[in-house]
Amino acid sequence: MAARNALTKNQLCVLEKLEAASAPLSAYTLLDQLRERGFRAPLQVYRALDTLVKEGLVHRLESLNAFVACAEPHDHNHSMTAFAICDTCGQVTEFSDHDVGHKLDDWVRSTGFAAKKAVIEFRGTCAKCQKAAA
Numbered sequence: 001m002a003a004r005n006a007l008t009k010n011q012l013c014v015l016e017k018l019e020a021a022s023a024p025l026s027a028y029t030l031l032d033q034l035r036e037r038g039f040r041a042p043l044q045v046y047r048a049l050d051t052l053v054k055e056g057l058v059h060r061l062e063s064l065n066a067f068v069a070c071a072e073p074h075d076h077n078h079s080m081t082a083f084a085i086c087d088t089c090g091q092v093t094e095f096s097d098h099d100v101g102h103k104l105d106d107w108v109r110s111t112g113f114a115a116k117k118a119v120i121e122f123r124g125t126c127a128k129c130q131k132a133a134a
Helices: 009-020 027-037 042-054 098-110 127-133
Strands: 058-061 066-069 080-086 092-095 118-124
Touching: 009 027, 009 042, 009 058, 009 066, 027 042, 027 066, 042 058, 042 066, 058 080, 058 118, 080 098, 098 118
Parallel strands: 080 118
Antiparallel strands: 058 066, 080 092
16 A cells, blocks of 8 residues: 555545545545636546555546445455445445355456455445435
8 A cells, every 4th residue: 555655645635535525425526626626627526536546545446436435454466345325314334245255256266357446335334324214
């Protein structure tokens, strides 16, 4: 994982916005929020996001086409990360487990498929929102 001090100004700005966000942010939302910091084009945001994802500091949520800062330090060398995404409040909980990742890798390999990565997303309602609705 890259050290924060190795990040460019743009990468650090994007990472800080994602870390402060209460829900996933799209690249265009990030652009709007970073205009006062000198961001003018989507390409600036996408370049920063690309590096942050590669370094394991940010995750892309496929179903939302949005991004979140990595919630906790963990090994990004294995290919499985899972997310629980609340459809009510937007909260995202990140899950990464070596045992689960290895079992899924074994299963996929047994089919003859060569997977590069897996992003598992659970969509539903978090405990807090369920409690509020009750």
